Amino acid sequence: MKLYLKCPNCKYENSFKSNASTRVEFVMVKNKKTIEINCVGCNKKISASVNKIYAKESKSAFLIAGIIFMIGSILILIIWSKILSNSKNAMGLYAVALLLLVPVWIYIIIQKQERIRVSTFNHTYVNDYH
Ligand SMILES: [Zn+2]
Incomplete structure (x- = not known):
């Protein structure tokens, strides 16, 4: 499903796809409790706890x-x-x-x-x- 992560620097809402339906599943798939993505808003690499990821109604x-x-x-x-x-x-x-x-x-x-x-x-x- 589509998941979101807000950038701590510029507040841009980055979205990405994942097969995980819970954060626990997400951690199991990635094998770590943090996520690193490149923010589309400010182009910086951001690292955040998986607890910061959230889902929205599509x-x-x-x-x-x-x-x-x-x-x-x-x-x-x-x-x-x-x-x-x-x-x-x-x-x-x-x-x-x-x-x-x-x-x-x-x-x-x-x-x-x-x-x-x-x-x-x-x-x-x-x-x-x-
Ligand atoms: Zn950003």
């Missing part, structure tokens, strides 16, 4: 959720209008009305998982003193 996750929500809703409305014009089956109408909840449900799940992912990373700290 805009693309919300965008994908939004697209699923929109396409899903449109598809279901098309199906609904066909059922409305073709039949008078009350059960069918009821089923489609329930289907309308599916994109809403997917949208909520994606948002929730994104929040869990970010807070899992941000709430696990690595002990600095070992």
Whole structure:
């Protein structure tokens, strides 16, 4: 996922990709408790504790959720209008009305998982003193 580290010199928010989903995992992969990167803002090499790294909710996750929500809703409305014009089956109408909840449900799940992912990373700290 995308992780961030603010530069102590110029406060620029540097971002980088990592497979780690917690700071503990990050330390295991890198085999050290510090991170060294070149700051994009001031071009200086910065070194910081992994506890300074943080995750943020990604805009693309919300965008994908939004697209699923929109396409899903449109598809279901098309199906609904066909059922409305073709039949008078009350059960069918009821089923489609329930289907309308599916994109809403997917949208909520994606948002929730994104929040869990970010807070899992941000709430696990690595002990600095070992
Ligand atoms: Zn900087």
